[in-house]
Amino acid sequence: MIKVEHLNHIYGQGTAFEQYALKDVNFTIEDGEFIGLIGHTGSGKSTLIQHLNGLLKASSGAIYYNGENIDQEGFDKKALRSRVGLVFQYPEHQLFEIDVFTDVCFGPKNLGLSREEVEARAKEALHQVGMDESFYKQSPFELSGGQKRRVAIAGVLAMKPEVLILDEPTAGLDPKGRDEILDEISLLHQKKKMTIILVSHSMEDMARYASRLLVMNHGKLAFDGTPREVFLHYRELEKMGLAAPQITYIVHELRENGVDLDAGLTTVDEAGKAILKLWNCRQHI
DSSP states (O other): OEEEEEEEEEETTTSTTOEEEEEEEEEEEOTTOEEEEEEOTTSSHHHHHHHHTTSSOOSEEEEEETTEETTSTTOOHHHHHHHEEEEOSSGGGTOOSSSHHHHHHHHHHHTTOOHHHHHHHHHHHHHHTTOOGGGTTSOGGGSOHHHHHHHHHHHHHTTOOSEEEEESTTTTOOHHHHHHHHHHHHHHHHHHOOEEEEEOSOHHHHHHHOSEEEEEETTEEEEEEOHHHHHTTHHHHHHTTOOOOHHHHHHHHHHHTTOOOOTTOOSHHHHHHHHHHHHHHHHTO
16 A cells, blocks of 8 residues: 655755645555556656655655655665566666566566566566566567567566556557557456556546546645546546547537436446447337
């Protein structure tokens, strides 16, 4: 469990350039949740996730991981980073070894595990992201954008984290590549009961995969609720430079034209079933 209490982060504190990146942020993430984190550029998303595994230290406030304050004296932040894994937006920031297999072995090797255990973890992690042995000896820098992201994710998974944080893992990918990576992340969540925190600009992806959304706006937590609850505030989201899934606008337009649909529909699948149900009802009248 991750608990964030009155978290503040100030860049340039005490200088003329002092600026709040996070302002009095509070929330709790229970084990096994799939969280979507959204917000406009500069809203504080990236700053926030770097606090969750101790890469950044709060100006004030506290973060608790399984009941322990991660900034208290003596807390093992190296152990925290193996349990709370962070995959950066640009995989190049995490790839540096001569080949794919060696790169994925790096994390578990630094945990002091045996060679057999390190290699077993690397193979399992690469399998989980859909990369077979034909990739093992390839340079990570010669891979496609989607393949680099898979290797970066595998490198974190090899540490066997309890929490996986992904910062825009599908940015720049084509629709097929995006769906493949998100489906694999969703499968990890279901099979391993892993806590997932996904940062994305795609509201369709958030509606499809996340069970709860945290919305950041100018360093503050603006909304915290299910996709259904959050996207009902689509007009307020627009004022923050965000949007709801496209289907939300279609549903509201249909409602304005007299079609009796639930305003909280957030996915094409949900809307399709609701429209079909209405159609079938009318056919039987």
